Amino acid sequence: MMKKYDLIVIGGGSGGLTAAIGSAQFGARVALIEKDDEPGGDCLHYGCVPSKTYIKAAKEIYHARLAAGTYGFSLGGKTDFSVVKKRVKEAISEIQPHDSRERLRSLGIDEYKGFASFRSKHEVSIDGSETIYGKRIVIATGSRPAIPPIEGIEHIPYYTNETIFDIEEVPDSLVVIGAGPVGIELAQAMSRLGADVTVVDHSPDLMAQEEWEIRERAREKLTEEIRFIFSARIVEVKKDGGTLYLMAEDEDHGTSVLECDALLIAAGRKPNVENLNLEHAEVKVEDGRIEVNGKMQTSMKNIFACGDVTGDYPFTHAAGMEGKSIVANAIFGLRRHTDYTHFAYVIYTDPEVFHLGLTEKQARDQYQDEIHVYKVKGEDVDRFVAERDKDAFMKIITDKKGVIVGAHAIGTSAGDWMQQVIFAKQHGHKLKDISSVVHPYPARAEIVSKAADEYWRRRLFTGTIPKITRKYIKWFR
Numbered sequence: 396m397m398k399k400y401d402l403i404v405i406g407g408g409s410g411g412l413t414a415a416i417g418s419a420q421f422g423a424r425v426a427l428i429e430k431d432d433e434p435g436g437d438c439l440h441y442g443c444v445p446s447k448t449y450i451k452a453a454k455e456i457y458h459a460r461l462a463a464g465t466y467g468f469s470l471g472g473k474t475d476f477s478v479v480k481k482r483v484k485e486a487i488s489e490i491q492p493h494d495s496r497e498r499l500r501s502l503g504i505d506e507y508k509g510f511a512s513f514r515s516k517h518e519v520s521i522d523g524s525e526t527i528y529g530k531r532i533v534i535a536t537g538s539r540p541a542i543p544p545i546e547g548i549e550h551i552p553y554y555t556n557e558t559i560f561d562i563e564e565v566p567d568s569l570v571v572i573g574a575g576p577v578g579i580e581l582a583q584a585m586s587r588l589g590a591d592v593t594v595v596d597h598s599p600d601l602m603a604q605e606e607w608e609i610r611e612r613a614r615e616k617l618t619e620e621i622r623f624i625f626s627a628r629i630v631e632v633k634k635d636g637g638t639l640y641l642m643a644e645d646e647d648h649g650t651s652v653l654e655c656d657a658l659l660i661a662a663g664r665k666p667n668v669e670n671l672n673l674e675h676a677e678v679k680v681e682d683g684r685i686e687v688n689g690k691m692q693t694s695m696k697n698i699f700a701c702g703d704v705t706g707d708y709p710f711t712h713a714a715g716m717e718g719k720s721i722v723a724n725a726i727f728g729l730r731r732h733t734d735y736t737h738f739a740y741v742i743y744t745d746p747e748v749f750h751l752g753l754t755e756k757q758a759r760d761q762y763q764d765e766i767h768v769y770k771v772k773g774e775d776v777d778r779f780v781a782e783r784d785k786d787a788f789m790k791i792i793t794d795k796k797g798v799i800v801g802a803h804a805i806g807t808s809a810g811d812w813m814q815q816v817i818f819a820k821q822h823g824h825k826l827k828d829i830s831s832v833v834h835p836y837p838a839r840a841e842i843v844s845k846a847a848d849e850y851w852r853r854r855l856f857t858g859t860i861p862k863i864t865r866k867y868i869k870w871f872r
Contacts, residue, residue: 398505400426402725403519403529405511405671408436409711410702411535412494413718415504418726425504426527428511428519435487435494437537437703438711441557444490445483446580447743449560452479453587454745474588476564483560511536513676516695531697531725534678534685535714536671538664538703543572546631551639553658556581565589566657570641572629574601576742578661579617583744585659586620593622593653595629595643602742606754606803608770612788613748613805624653632658666704682706689732690724691717699725710740737821739802741810746786749809751817752801758792765795767853769826769846773806776845778837782807787839791816791846797825804842812840826850 400423404415407429419425427434438444456474463470492498499506509522520526540555542548554562556577567590571582574596586592601614601623617623624643630650631642641653666684679686679694684706691699699721702714716733723731739751758766773779773787787806793799799820804813819829830847834840 397518397526397528398426399528400424400505400530402426402531402533403428403527404533404535405519406436406533406535406537406667406702406704407431407434407494408535408537408702408714409438410714410718410721411436411533413715414533414535414699414701414721414725415499416502417719417722419502419504421722421726423726426507426529427499427504428507428509428521429496430508430510432508433491433495434499434506435491437557439487439490439494441560442577443711444486445560446556446577446584448483448486449479449584449588450580450743450745452482453584457587457745474565476562476588479588480560510670512670512672513678514672516676516697531699532676533718533721533725534671534693534698534700534704535702535718536667536704538666538706538709540660541663541665542660543629543662545629547633551632551634551658553660555660559659562657566655567591568655569593569657569659570595570629570639570653570655571659571661572596573661573663574598574623574625575661575663578659579621580743581659581661582621583617590657592620593624593655595624595627595641595653597626597628599626601625602748605748605750606790606801607756608788608790609748609750609803609805612786613742613744613746616746616786617744629653664703664709666706668704690730691721691733692724708735708738712740713738737817739813739817743810746806747809749802749804749813751803751813752799752820753792754801754803755790755792758800762794762800766800767793767795767797767850769793769849771842771845771849773842776837776839776842778839778841779806781837787842789813789842789846791826791843793826793850797827797850798823799826806839806842808839812838812842815840815843827854 402418402423402425404411404427415425415427496506507521512520514520517528518526565588569585569590569592571578571594574594582592582594602610626646627643629641630644633640639655639658643651668680677695678698685700685704687700687705691701693700701717703709720731720733723729742748769791771789774785779785779787784807789804792801802816826847827850
């Protein structure tokens with residue numbers, strides 16, 4: 396007899412696990428289908444966790460060399476990459492139990508290993524054999540590296556984010572295709588681990604979606620370690636001996652040849668929709684991604700989708716947020732819309748880049764001149780000065796009432812000291828409210844309170860208020 400469930404979840408990444416575990420904890424009968432040996436998805440096995448371990452190791456090595464030059468001692472030798480690989484494996488193994496099949500079973504979830512495909516809008520087959528029934532179904536199959544159409548690419552070895560962590564040693568030279576977050580994070584890490592790195596991207600500039608002052612500072616810092624070639628594409632690759640030859644074509648169709656020992660492709664992601672037989676469930680796919688509405692429903696209302704497979708917000712925390720919405724909508728029949736208004740992300744380069752809400756240009760387009768802009772430099776914050784880390788910069792944009800509509804920053808651990816701004820924006824606090832928060836001195840987060848203090852300076856010490864207060868003080872005496 397076919398097993399029946401309140402919810403079937405296809406895919407054990409962040410979104411799928413959130414939907415499955417949350418639904419099971421509320422008493423729903425849940426099945427989760429995952430093709431890999433263990434759940435965890437791209438983030439745990441190929442993305443966030445291993446890349447941040449790489450970045451941390453590379454940062455330690457880089458700053459050790461800087462410290463040697465600053466304090467007059469010398470460092471020698473080559474990085475023992477086996478230690479870096481060991482760290483990656485240890486990090487994954489320590490986190491894996493939280494996402495393991497054993498834990499899913501302990502929560503009452505029936506877990507299946509295999510590839511899922513639809514037989515109807517309620518029936519899902521596992522490896523073409525066993526079929527199970529779901530009142531509601533969630534598609535959370537994630538994405539995979541997109542490989543651009545490059546002549547000869549099928550004949551040469553290359554790395555993606557799914558294989559770069561398995562290399563045996565750092566190459567002497569590396570070309571990275573793609574200057575998105577994955578590309579530049581790994582490019583900087585590999586540079587610090589000892590590779591001579593070149594990044595090629597078709598866009599005209601680095602981090603084009605970021606606030607322009609943030610973008611300029613990021614470019615200035617990263618070009619100290621990485622060579623960038625913008626407005627160019629790799630159109631052909633060849634291998635001769637141990638050397639790769641890459642033909643780059645610029646926007647004017649001029650060509651140049653790059654030589655390297657290794658190639659990393661980080662040219663975006665492609666949603667995993669093939670082989671699901673979505674047509675059997677009448678689920679609409681547009682431009683290779685599953686279309687969803689604000690409630691994360693697909694074109695078939697009992698089938699939901701979240702995470703990279705929708706192609707909208709390719710971040711682990713976005714998938715988790717979407718998974719929570721699905722629990723409310725699929726299990727309880729609510730009409731909860733996923734709200735990205737207060738969605739923030741961090742590019743984990745060194746220095747980190749933080750992005751929340753509108754840029755200044757977007758805010759001016761939306762609010763015209765009815766906005767206020769507050770900027771603070773690291774050189775104005777004692778903690779950054781004390782640590783000789785004065786390159787930090789922050790910009791907060793508010794509407795005319797002081798409501799935060801955008802916040803952007805660059806600096807050491809920017810993703811940490813800007814968290815309070817996310818909270819303030821999400822819960823309707825105005826910038827002025829942060830001024831009353833007492834930050835332990837000397838904290839990096841003081842950079843945010845300085846922006847809030849500037850709000851009060853503009854409000855209290857300009858215009859008619861100073862005139863009134865001077866008269867009051869004179870009278871009070």
